[in-house]
Protein backbone atom coordinates (compact mmCIF):
# COMPACT_ATOMS: atom_id res chain seq x y z
CA UNK A 1 0.00 0.00 0.00
CA UNK A 2 1.44 3.38 -1.01
CA UNK A 3 2.55 5.49 1.92
CA UNK A 4 2.97 9.23 1.78
CA UNK A 5 2.53 10.64 5.28
CA UNK A 6 4.04 7.63 7.00
CA UNK A 7 6.67 6.79 4.36
CA UNK A 8 9.50 7.88 6.69
CA UNK A 9 7.59 8.20 9.92
CA UNK A 10 9.83 5.88 11.91
CA UNK A 11 13.06 7.28 10.51
CA UNK A 12 15.22 8.15 13.55
CA UNK A 13 15.58 11.92 13.93
CA UNK A 14 12.87 12.77 11.38
CA UNK A 15 11.81 15.59 13.70
CA UNK A 16 15.07 17.41 13.03
CA UNK A 17 15.54 19.65 10.02
CA UNK A 18 18.69 17.81 8.92
CA UNK A 19 17.00 14.40 8.64
CA UNK A 20 13.78 15.85 7.22
CA UNK A 21 15.75 17.62 4.47
CA UNK A 22 17.80 14.49 3.82
CA UNK A 23 14.54 12.66 3.11
CA UNK A 24 13.57 15.30 0.53
CA UNK A 25 11.78 17.62 2.94
CA UNK A 26 11.22 21.26 1.91
CA UNK A 27 11.82 20.39 -1.78
CA UNK A 28 8.05 20.62 -2.40
CA UNK A 29 8.11 24.08 -0.78
CA UNK A 30 10.89 25.21 -3.11
CA UNK A 31 8.83 23.90 -6.03
CA UNK A 32 5.70 25.68 -4.79
CA UNK A 33 7.50 28.97 -4.29
CA UNK A 34 8.79 28.83 -7.85
CA UNK A 35 5.16 28.79 -8.99
CA UNK A 36 2.44 31.42 -8.74
CA UNK A 37 -0.17 31.18 -5.97
CA UNK A 38 -2.82 30.39 -8.55
CA UNK A 39 -0.76 27.56 -10.00
CA UNK A 40 -0.27 26.02 -6.54
CA UNK A 41 -3.98 26.39 -5.87
CA UNK A 42 -4.70 24.64 -9.18
CA UNK A 43 -2.54 21.69 -8.07
CA UNK A 44 -4.42 21.44 -4.79
CA UNK A 45 -7.75 21.53 -6.60
CA UNK A 46 -6.61 18.92 -9.14
CA UNK A 47 -5.55 16.61 -6.29
CA UNK A 48 -9.12 16.30 -5.02
CA UNK A 49 -7.72 16.39 -1.48
CA UNK A 50 -10.59 16.53 0.99
CA UNK A 51 -10.23 17.86 4.52
CA UNK A 52 -9.14 15.23 7.03
CA UNK A 53 -10.61 16.94 10.12
CA UNK A 54 -14.19 15.75 9.85
CA UNK A 55 -16.31 17.47 7.24
CA UNK A 56 -14.33 16.30 4.20
CA UNK A 57 -14.57 19.59 2.30
CA UNK A 58 -12.27 19.95 -0.74
CA UNK A 59 -9.13 21.69 0.48
CA UNK A 60 -8.21 23.51 -2.76
CA UNK A 61 -11.74 24.82 -3.18
CA UNK A 62 -11.81 26.15 0.38
CA UNK A 63 -8.47 27.91 -0.14
CA UNK A 64 -9.84 29.47 -3.34
CA UNK A 65 -12.71 31.08 -1.38
CA UNK A 66 -10.36 33.55 0.30
CA UNK A 67 -10.70 36.96 -1.32
CA UNK A 68 -7.76 38.39 -3.26
CA UNK A 69 -6.19 41.62 -2.09
CA UNK A 70 -3.53 43.02 0.18
CA UNK A 71 -5.29 42.69 3.57
CA UNK A 72 -3.97 40.41 6.34
CA UNK A 73 -5.07 36.83 5.64
CA UNK A 74 -4.80 33.96 8.06
CA UNK A 75 -4.07 30.28 7.90
CA UNK A 76 -5.07 28.32 11.00
CA UNK A 77 -4.08 24.73 11.56
CA UNK A 78 -6.62 22.82 13.63
CA UNK A 79 -4.52 20.63 15.93
CA UNK A 80 -7.19 20.27 18.60
CA UNK A 81 -7.77 16.60 17.72
CA UNK A 82 -10.69 16.36 20.11
CA UNK A 83 -12.85 13.69 18.50
CA UNK A 84 -12.73 10.57 20.71
CA UNK A 85 -10.76 7.78 19.10
CA UNK A 86 -8.62 10.12 16.98
CA UNK A 87 -4.87 10.26 17.57
CA UNK A 88 -3.31 10.55 14.12
CA UNK A 89 -2.46 14.28 14.24
CA UNK A 90 -0.56 13.65 17.43
CA UNK A 91 1.74 11.12 15.74
CA UNK A 92 2.28 13.39 12.75
CA UNK A 93 3.25 16.38 14.90
CA UNK A 94 5.35 14.31 17.25
CA UNK A 95 7.35 12.50 14.61
CA UNK A 96 7.27 14.80 11.59
CA UNK A 97 6.76 18.40 12.73
CA UNK A 98 8.51 19.85 9.67
CA UNK A 99 5.97 18.17 7.39
CA UNK A 100 3.27 20.25 9.02
CA UNK A 101 5.30 23.46 8.88
CA UNK A 102 6.13 22.85 5.22
CA UNK A 103 2.49 22.09 4.39
CA UNK A 104 1.43 25.28 6.12
CA UNK A 105 3.85 27.49 4.21
CA UNK A 106 2.73 25.98 0.89
CA UNK A 107 -0.96 26.33 1.80
CA UNK A 108 -0.38 29.93 2.91
CA UNK A 109 1.28 30.65 -0.44
CA UNK A 110 -1.72 29.19 -2.28
CA UNK A 111 -4.24 31.14 -0.21
CA UNK A 112 -2.20 34.35 -0.01
CA UNK A 113 -2.05 34.19 3.81
CA UNK A 114 0.65 36.11 5.66
CA UNK A 115 -0.14 35.10 9.25
CA UNK A 116 -0.58 31.59 10.54
CA UNK A 117 -1.33 29.74 13.76
CA UNK A 118 -1.31 26.18 14.98
CA UNK A 119 -4.07 25.76 17.57
CA UNK A 120 -2.94 22.69 19.49
CA UNK A 121 -4.86 21.01 22.29
CA UNK A 122 -3.46 21.70 25.74
CA UNK A 123 -2.90 18.03 26.52
CA UNK A 124 -0.46 17.79 23.60
CA UNK A 125 2.31 19.52 25.57
CA UNK A 126 5.04 17.23 24.21
CA UNK A 127 3.91 17.71 20.62
CA UNK A 128 3.69 21.48 21.11
CA UNK A 129 7.27 21.51 22.44
CA UNK A 130 8.44 19.46 19.46
CA UNK A 131 6.67 21.82 17.05
CA UNK A 132 8.22 24.86 18.76
CA UNK A 133 11.70 23.36 18.39
CA UNK A 134 11.09 22.56 14.72
CA UNK A 135 9.79 26.06 14.14
CA UNK A 136 13.00 27.58 15.50
CA UNK A 137 14.98 25.49 13.00
CA UNK A 138 12.61 26.33 10.13
CA UNK A 139 12.86 30.05 10.88
CA UNK A 140 16.66 29.93 11.02
CA UNK A 141 16.75 28.10 7.69
CA UNK A 142 14.56 30.77 6.08
CA UNK A 143 11.50 28.56 5.53
CA UNK A 144 9.26 30.68 7.79
CA UNK A 145 9.27 34.41 8.53
CA UNK A 146 10.16 37.29 6.28
CA UNK A 147 11.33 36.92 2.68
CA UNK A 148 11.02 33.14 2.70
CA UNK A 149 13.85 31.62 0.63
CA UNK A 150 14.41 35.03 -0.93
CA UNK A 151 11.04 35.04 -2.69
CA UNK A 152 9.57 38.03 -0.84
CA UNK A 153 6.87 35.89 0.79
CA UNK A 154 6.23 36.61 4.48
CA UNK A 155 4.53 34.20 6.84
CA UNK A 156 4.49 34.47 10.62
CA UNK A 157 3.71 31.24 12.48
CA UNK A 158 2.58 31.04 16.10
CA UNK A 159 1.92 27.87 18.08
CA UNK A 160 -0.99 28.42 20.44
CA UNK A 161 -1.92 25.91 23.15
CA UNK A 162 -5.60 25.39 23.88
CA UNK A 163 -7.02 24.67 27.30
CA UNK A 164 -8.81 21.41 26.45
CA UNK A 165 -12.39 21.52 25.25
CA UNK A 166 -13.98 19.44 22.51
CA UNK A 167 -15.84 22.44 21.16
CA UNK A 168 -12.58 24.26 20.47
CA UNK A 169 -12.03 21.76 17.65
CA UNK A 170 -15.07 23.21 15.88
CA UNK A 171 -13.55 25.79 13.58
CA UNK A 172 -15.40 28.89 14.79
CA UNK A 173 -15.18 27.92 18.47
CA UNK A 174 -11.47 27.50 17.80
CA UNK A 175 -11.24 31.01 16.33
CA UNK A 176 -12.96 32.54 19.36
CA UNK A 177 -10.62 30.66 21.65
CA UNK A 178 -7.61 31.79 19.60
CA UNK A 179 -8.81 35.37 19.98
CA UNK A 180 -8.72 34.90 23.75
CA UNK A 181 -12.45 34.44 24.30
CA UNK A 182 -14.43 31.50 25.58
CA UNK A 183 -14.55 28.92 22.77
CA UNK A 184 -18.14 29.19 21.56
CA UNK A 185 -19.21 28.39 18.01
CA UNK A 186 -20.19 31.32 15.82
CA UNK A 187 -23.19 31.58 13.57
CA UNK A 188 -22.34 30.76 9.94
CA UNK A 189 -22.39 32.54 7.50
CA UNK A 190 -20.16 34.45 7.43
CA UNK A 191 -17.76 31.58 6.87
CA UNK A 192 -14.15 31.90 8.04
CA UNK A 193 -12.92 32.23 4.45
CA UNK A 194 -14.56 35.68 4.43
CA UNK A 195 -14.66 36.61 8.09
CA UNK A 196 -12.60 34.42 10.35
CA UNK A 197 -9.80 35.22 12.76
CA UNK A 198 -9.93 38.89 13.85
CA UNK A 199 -12.67 39.25 11.20
CA UNK A 200 -10.11 38.64 8.45
CA UNK A 201 -10.19 36.04 5.65
CA UNK A 202 -9.09 32.74 7.16
CA UNK A 203 -8.30 29.28 5.86
CA UNK A 204 -8.68 26.57 8.51
CA UNK A 205 -7.38 23.10 7.91
CA UNK A 206 -6.67 20.00 9.93
CA UNK A 207 -3.10 18.84 10.67
CA UNK A 208 -3.33 15.80 8.38
CA UNK A 209 -4.79 17.87 5.53
CA UNK A 210 -1.88 20.30 5.74
CA UNK A 211 0.68 17.50 6.13
CA UNK A 212 -0.62 16.05 2.85
CA UNK A 213 0.09 19.26 0.94
CA UNK A 214 3.85 18.62 0.43
CA UNK A 215 3.01 15.20 -1.10
CA UNK A 216 0.55 16.83 -3.49
CA UNK A 217 3.22 19.32 -4.57
CA UNK A 218 5.85 16.61 -4.92
CA UNK A 219 3.63 14.33 -7.02
CA UNK A 220 1.51 16.95 -8.77
CA UNK A 221 -2.23 17.18 -8.20
CA UNK A 222 -3.26 14.89 -11.03
CA UNK A 223 -0.90 12.14 -9.99
CA UNK A 224 -2.07 12.36 -6.38
CA UNK A 225 -5.68 12.07 -7.54
CA UNK A 226 -4.86 8.67 -9.04
CA UNK A 227 -4.52 7.29 -5.53
CA UNK A 228 -7.69 6.23 -3.76
CA UNK A 229 -11.08 6.34 -5.42
CA UNK A 230 -12.80 8.97 -7.51
CA UNK A 231 -14.52 10.99 -4.79
CA UNK A 232 -11.97 10.19 -2.09
CA UNK A 233 -8.51 10.61 -3.47
CA UNK A 234 -5.19 9.87 -1.85
CA UNK A 235 -4.19 8.15 1.31
CA UNK A 236 -5.63 8.58 4.80
CA UNK A 237 -4.39 7.94 8.30
CA UNK A 238 -6.86 5.82 10.21
CA UNK A 239 -6.69 5.65 14.02
CA UNK A 240 -7.96 2.23 15.03
CA UNK A 241 -8.86 1.65 18.66
CA UNK A 242 -11.21 -0.22 20.94
CA UNK A 243 -11.41 -4.01 20.85
CA UNK A 244 -8.64 -4.81 18.41
CA UNK A 245 -5.39 -6.61 19.06
CA UNK A 246 -3.16 -3.96 17.47
CA UNK A 247 -4.60 -0.50 17.95
CA UNK A 248 -2.72 2.30 16.23
CA UNK A 249 -2.49 4.63 13.27
CA UNK A 250 -2.42 3.07 9.81
CA UNK A 251 -1.99 4.80 6.47
CA UNK A 252 -4.33 3.34 3.88
CA UNK A 253 -5.36 4.22 0.37
CA UNK A 254 -8.93 5.54 0.49
CA UNK A 255 -11.30 2.87 -0.76
CA UNK A 256 -9.54 0.02 1.05
CA UNK A 257 -12.11 -2.47 2.40
CA UNK A 258 -12.85 -1.65 6.04
CA UNK A 259 -12.41 -5.32 6.98
CA UNK A 260 -8.79 -5.15 5.84
CA UNK A 261 -8.17 -2.22 8.20
CA UNK A 262 -9.92 -3.77 11.20
CA UNK A 263 -8.67 -7.34 10.78
CA UNK A 264 -5.49 -7.37 8.65
CA UNK A 265 -3.93 -4.17 9.97
CA UNK A 266 -5.36 -3.85 13.48
CA UNK A 267 -5.65 -7.59 14.20
CA UNK A 268 -9.42 -7.70 14.77
CA UNK A 269 -11.03 -8.32 18.15
CA UNK A 270 -9.11 -11.52 18.83
CA UNK A 271 -9.78 -15.23 19.24
CA UNK A 272 -13.36 -16.13 20.15
CA UNK A 273 -14.62 -12.56 19.89
CA UNK A 274 -16.41 -10.80 17.08
CA UNK A 275 -17.25 -7.26 16.03
CA UNK A 276 -20.57 -6.12 17.41
CA UNK A 277 -20.42 -2.62 15.98
CA UNK A 278 -17.87 -0.04 14.92
CA UNK A 279 -17.69 3.70 14.65
CA UNK A 280 -16.07 4.45 11.28
CA UNK A 281 -15.25 8.11 11.91
CA UNK A 282 -14.88 8.82 15.61
CA UNK A 283 -17.51 8.63 18.32
CA UNK A 284 -19.79 11.09 16.53
CA UNK A 285 -20.31 8.81 13.53
CA UNK A 286 -23.38 6.56 13.41
CA UNK A 287 -22.37 2.99 14.26
CA UNK A 288 -22.14 0.27 11.63
CA UNK A 289 -22.29 -3.46 12.25
CA UNK A 290 -20.13 -6.44 11.29
CA UNK A 291 -22.14 -6.78 8.07
CA UNK A 292 -20.81 -3.42 6.96
CA UNK A 293 -17.15 -4.39 7.25
CA UNK A 294 -16.85 -5.00 3.53
CA UNK A 295 -17.60 -1.36 2.77
CA UNK A 296 -14.78 0.49 1.09
CA UNK A 297 -13.33 2.96 3.56
CA UNK A 298 -13.98 6.24 1.76
CA UNK A 299 -16.15 9.32 2.22
CA UNK A 300 -19.00 8.42 -0.13
CA UNK A 301 -19.31 4.70 0.62
CA UNK A 302 -19.58 5.33 4.35
CA UNK A 303 -22.03 8.15 3.88
CA UNK A 304 -24.19 5.99 1.58
CA UNK A 305 -24.23 3.38 4.32
CA UNK A 306 -25.67 5.98 6.71
CA UNK A 307 -22.49 6.88 8.55
CA UNK A 308 -19.41 8.97 7.81
CA UNK A 309 -15.66 8.89 7.53
CA UNK A 310 -15.37 11.89 9.89
CA UNK A 311 -11.93 12.19 11.41
CA UNK A 312 -10.91 8.72 10.20
CA UNK A 313 -11.05 7.06 13.60
CA UNK A 314 -12.37 3.50 13.71
CA UNK A 315 -13.52 2.40 17.16
CA UNK A 316 -14.31 -1.29 17.39
CA UNK A 317 -16.79 -2.65 19.95
CA UNK A 318 -16.81 -6.41 20.47
CA UNK A 319 -19.71 -8.79 21.08
CA UNK A 320 -19.16 -8.89 24.84
CA UNK A 321 -19.88 -5.20 25.33
CA UNK A 322 -23.42 -4.12 26.27
CA UNK A 323 -24.67 -1.48 23.84
CA UNK A 324 -26.13 0.42 26.80
CA UNK A 325 -22.64 1.01 28.18
CA UNK A 326 -21.44 2.24 24.81
CA UNK A 327 -24.40 4.63 24.51
CA UNK A 328 -23.92 5.98 28.05
CA UNK A 329 -20.24 6.60 27.47
CA UNK A 330 -20.91 8.49 24.23
CA UNK A 331 -23.82 10.54 25.60
CA UNK A 332 -21.95 11.52 28.77
CA UNK A 333 -19.04 12.78 26.72
CA UNK A 334 -21.20 15.06 24.58
CA UNK A 335 -23.22 16.28 27.56
CA UNK A 336 -19.99 17.24 29.26
CA UNK A 337 -18.65 19.02 26.18
CA UNK A 338 -21.82 20.87 25.08
CA UNK A 339 -21.15 24.61 25.32
CA UNK A 340 -24.79 25.10 26.35
CA UNK A 341 -25.54 27.81 23.81
CA UNK A 342 -28.52 26.10 22.14
CA UNK A 343 -31.40 24.30 23.80
CA UNK A 344 -31.65 21.08 21.74
CA UNK A 345 -28.01 20.28 22.38
CA UNK A 346 -27.82 21.44 26.00
CA UNK A 347 -31.08 19.78 27.10
CA UNK A 348 -31.05 16.91 24.62
CA UNK A 349 -27.65 15.60 25.69
CA UNK A 350 -28.71 15.85 29.33
CA UNK A 351 -32.05 14.08 28.77
CA UNK A 352 -30.36 11.34 26.83
CA UNK A 353 -27.91 10.63 29.63
CA UNK A 354 -30.75 10.63 32.16
CA UNK A 355 -32.86 8.23 30.10
CA UNK A 356 -29.93 5.88 29.62
CA UNK A 357 -29.43 5.97 33.39
CA UNK A 358 -33.11 5.12 33.87
CA UNK A 359 -32.61 2.07 31.69
CA UNK A 360 -29.54 1.07 33.66
CA UNK A 361 -31.20 1.23 37.06
CA UNK A 362 -34.41 -0.45 35.93
CA UNK A 363 -36.68 2.60 35.97
CA UNK A 364 -37.32 2.78 32.22
CA UNK A 365 -40.20 1.41 30.15
CA UNK A 366 -40.13 0.67 26.41
CA UNK A 367 -41.80 4.06 25.98
CA UNK A 368 -38.57 5.71 27.15
CA UNK A 369 -36.83 4.20 24.17
CA UNK A 370 -39.33 5.89 21.87
CA UNK A 371 -38.83 9.20 23.67
CA UNK A 372 -35.08 8.84 23.49
CA UNK A 373 -35.25 8.13 19.75
CA UNK A 374 -37.44 11.17 19.22
CA UNK A 375 -35.10 13.39 21.27
CA UNK A 376 -32.27 12.42 18.91
CA UNK A 377 -34.42 13.28 15.88
CA UNK A 378 -35.21 16.67 17.35
CA UNK A 379 -31.56 17.48 17.96
CA UNK A 380 -30.34 16.65 14.46
CA UNK A 381 -30.22 19.72 12.25
CA UNK A 382 -31.53 22.04 14.95
CA UNK A 383 -28.32 23.22 16.56
CA UNK A 384 -25.88 26.02 15.95
CA UNK A 385 -22.97 23.65 15.41
CA UNK A 386 -22.96 19.90 14.92
CA UNK A 387 -21.95 18.91 18.46
CA UNK A 388 -25.59 18.10 19.23
CA UNK A 389 -25.80 15.96 16.08
CA UNK A 390 -22.51 14.37 17.08
CA UNK A 391 -24.32 12.73 19.98
CA UNK A 392 -27.71 12.27 18.34
CA UNK A 393 -26.37 10.47 15.26
CA UNK A 394 -24.54 7.62 17.02
CA UNK A 395 -27.17 7.24 19.77
CA UNK A 396 -29.97 7.27 17.18
CA UNK A 397 -28.13 4.62 15.16
CA UNK A 398 -27.67 2.43 18.26
CA UNK A 399 -31.39 2.57 19.03
CA UNK A 400 -32.24 1.54 15.46
CA UNK A 401 -29.63 -1.20 15.17
CA UNK A 402 -29.77 -2.59 18.70
CA UNK A 403 -33.38 -1.94 19.68
CA UNK A 404 -33.87 -5.59 20.77
CA UNK A 405 -30.93 -5.40 23.09
CA UNK A 406 -32.13 -2.12 24.63
CA UNK A 407 -35.59 -3.66 25.13
CA UNK A 408 -34.14 -6.77 26.72
CA UNK A 409 -32.05 -4.56 28.93
CA UNK A 410 -35.04 -2.52 30.05
CA UNK A 411 -36.85 -5.73 30.94
CA UNK A 412 -33.91 -7.38 32.69
CA UNK A 413 -33.03 -4.28 34.70
CA UNK A 414 -36.66 -3.83 35.79
CA UNK A 415 -36.89 -7.44 36.88
CA UNK A 416 -33.63 -7.20 38.75
CA UNK A 417 -34.73 -3.96 40.42
CA UNK A 418 -38.09 -5.50 41.43
CA UNK A 419 -36.42 -8.56 42.89
CA UNK A 420 -33.82 -6.41 44.70
CA UNK A 421 -36.61 -4.17 45.89
CA UNK A 422 -34.48 -1.11 45.42
CA UNK A 423 -33.52 1.26 42.67
CA UNK A 424 -29.94 1.76 41.72
CA UNK A 425 -28.78 -1.81 41.21
CA UNK A 426 -26.05 -1.60 38.64
CA UNK A 427 -27.30 -4.00 36.04
CA UNK A 428 -26.31 -4.14 32.45
CA UNK A 429 -27.35 -6.65 29.87
CA UNK A 430 -24.51 -8.31 28.08
CA UNK A 431 -24.92 -9.26 24.47
CA UNK A 432 -25.59 -12.83 25.58
CA UNK A 433 -28.46 -11.68 27.77
CA UNK A 434 -26.93 -12.09 31.21
CA UNK A 435 -27.13 -9.23 33.67
CA UNK A 436 -23.90 -7.94 35.02
CA UNK A 437 -22.21 -4.62 35.65
CA UNK A 438 -20.28 -5.15 32.41
CA UNK A 439 -16.92 -3.67 31.49
CA UNK A 440 -16.31 -0.05 30.69
CA UNK A 441 -16.46 0.09 26.93
CA UNK A 442 -13.32 1.26 25.24
CA UNK A 443 -14.20 4.42 23.39
CA UNK A 444 -10.87 6.08 23.45
CA UNK A 445 -7.78 5.61 21.42
CA UNK A 446 -4.47 5.85 23.09
CA UNK A 447 -5.48 9.08 24.80
CA UNK A 448 -7.09 9.59 28.14
CA UNK A 449 -8.78 12.49 29.84
CA UNK A 450 -12.26 13.95 29.87
CA UNK A 451 -11.94 15.47 26.45
CA UNK A 452 -11.37 12.02 25.05
CA UNK A 453 -14.40 10.32 26.43
CA UNK A 454 -13.71 9.89 30.13
CA UNK A 455 -16.59 10.84 32.35
Ligand SMILES: Cc1cc2nc3c(=O)[nH]c(=O)nc-3n(C[C@H](O)[C@H](O)[C@H](O)COP(=O)(O)O)c2cc1C
Pocket residue numbers: 050051052053054055056057059078079080081082083166167168169170171172204205206207209210385386387390
Ligand atom coordinates in the same frame (compact mmCIF):
# COMPACT_ATOMS: atom_id res chain seq x y z
C1 LIG B 1 -17.77 19.74 17.60
C2 LIG B 1 -16.72 19.70 16.54
C3 LIG B 1 -15.41 19.34 16.86
C4 LIG B 1 -14.43 19.32 15.89
N1 LIG B 1 -13.16 18.96 16.22
C5 LIG B 1 -12.18 18.99 15.29
C6 LIG B 1 -10.83 18.67 15.64
O1 LIG B 1 -10.53 18.36 16.80
N2 LIG B 1 -9.90 18.72 14.68
C7 LIG B 1 -10.20 19.07 13.38
O2 LIG B 1 -9.31 19.13 12.55
N3 LIG B 1 -11.47 19.36 13.02
C8 LIG B 1 -12.45 19.34 13.94
N4 LIG B 1 -13.73 19.69 13.58
C9 LIG B 1 -13.95 20.12 12.18
C10 LIG B 1 -13.62 21.61 12.01
O3 LIG B 1 -14.75 22.37 12.37
C11 LIG B 1 -13.23 21.95 10.58
O4 LIG B 1 -14.18 21.41 9.71
C12 LIG B 1 -11.87 21.41 10.19
O5 LIG B 1 -10.88 21.86 11.07
C13 LIG B 1 -11.51 21.89 8.80
O6 LIG B 1 -10.32 21.33 8.38
P1 LIG B 1 -10.25 20.30 7.16
O7 LIG B 1 -11.06 20.92 6.05
O8 LIG B 1 -8.81 20.20 6.82
O9 LIG B 1 -10.85 19.03 7.62
C14 LIG B 1 -14.75 19.68 14.54
C15 LIG B 1 -16.05 20.02 14.22
C16 LIG B 1 -17.03 20.02 15.20
C17 LIG B 1 -18.42 20.40 14.82
Ligand code: SF4
Pocket residue numbers: 167185337338339340341342343345346383384385386387388389
Ligand atom coordinates in the same frame (compact mmCIF):
# COMPACT_ATOMS: atom_id res chain seq x y z
S1 SF4 C 1 -24.78 22.50 19.30
FE1 SF4 C 1 -24.10 22.35 21.45
S2 SF4 C 1 -21.94 22.81 21.39
FE2 SF4 C 1 -22.81 23.53 19.43
S3 SF4 C 1 -23.32 25.68 19.84
FE3 SF4 C 1 -25.15 24.50 20.33
S4 SF4 C 1 -24.98 24.09 22.54
FE4 SF4 C 1 -22.97 24.72 21.83
